[in-house]
Amino acid sequence: CNCIHLLIIWEHEVRRLLHYGELIPRLETALGKFSKRNSAEVIQPVRTTVPLQKHSGFLGVMPCYMENDGILCTKLVSFYKRPAGSTLPSTQATVMLLDPEYGNVKAVMDGEVITFMRTAAVSAISAKLLMRPDAEVLTILGTGKQAKSHYNVFTEIFQFKEVRVWSRSVDRADTFAGSLNGPVTVCKSVEEAVKGADIIVTVTRSTEPVLFGQWVKPGAHVTAVGACRPDWRELDDTLMKQAVVYVDSRESAMTESGDIILSGVEIFAEIGDVINGTKPACREKTTVFKSLGLGVEDAASAQLVYDKWKQC
Ligand SMILES: NC(=O)C1=CN([C@@H]2O[C@H](COP(=O)(O)OP(=O)(O)OC[C@H]3O[C@@H](n4cnc5c(N)ncnc54)[C@H](O)[C@@H]3O)[C@@H](O)[C@H]2O)C=CC1
Ligand SMILES: O=C(O)C1=NCCCC1
DSSP states (O other): OOOOOOEEEOHHHHHHHOOHHHHHHHHHHHHHHHHTTOTTTOBOOOOEEEEEGGGTEEEEEEEEEEGGGTEEEEEEEEEEOOOTTOOSOSEEEEEEEEOTTTOOEEEEEEOHHHHHHHHHHHHHHHHHHHSOTTOOEEEEEOOSHHHHHHHHHHHHHOOOSEEEEEOSSHHHHHHHHHTSSSOOEEESSHHHHHTTOSEEEEOOOOSSOOBOGGGSOTTOEEEEOOOOSTTOOSBOHHHHHHSEEEESOHHHHHHHOHHHHTTTOOOOEEHHHHHHTSSOOOTTSOEEEEOOOOHHHHHHHHHHHHHHHHHO
């Protein structure tokens, strides 16, 4: 029977229910299934985007069906390229879980916490696989929502000797540093921030390259999270060409990533291929993981929130 009440799970509840310790294994499993391209495991098209030209943004629709797991889900996400100093949020999202048998929506939940936690968790998975095991220095470029979630998960699961941050505004970087539960070095330039860094996370709204290959230490791992449109960049061609390039989804990367499309580089593997053991993790080389964000990540995260809610 589908006569169950529609469940609404608000932001503070998603925040209470989601923990990286449980989220990361669910996402590893989901990404591995995604890369198998088995339609009984995952059906997930590249997201549909509707440009909001007047508002410098887009509405993204991100559906996913996992038949074997009984998960049917979609996220609605709006993203705005806010001007510097704007206090308006750049991302807003809602996730809907449906009953695959009846087609009814069984739960509607906040999607912002899911978006910033699952994105950071996927970056942490890429770092677990591609970062050198002796990594000491983490650099985060950008000081927004994603910067905070990346700081949280990276310092929760790895141990670094130094964490550095950079923002275009030193004041914003100082405020960001003050909001964290640990020491960070605020850097005045990207070059200073990334010099000698073992892992670099780019989480900016930039549409032009901010990270240049000439500054990146050979063997470093770069997790590139921003620049999600085909004409937007965060990384320059030099870096793209000197790195072994991993992505979350080949189709998404070839449709949405300016860093991939405009540099003309070859994609070496999906991160799910490395999880499945079908492609190697080239830890000794400079690596880039280009993340676009996938509906399957939202589906796995939303199901975890739902499972935890039912346990309470
Ligand atoms: N790969 C994925 O799964 C996801 C990617 N994203 C992307 O991550 C990025 C960050 O998202 P949020 O932290 O939510 O945004 P946010 O608005 O909270 O933070 C953005 C940061 O970028 C900085 N910034 C803005 N323009 C810049 C420029 N031209 N150069 C350098 N820095 C600049 C801002 O000062 C701020 O520190 C966005 O590009 C967004 O599209 C967001 C969600 C999921
Ligand atoms: O995966 C997501 O969710 C998003 N990715 C790019 C920017 C908007 C949200």
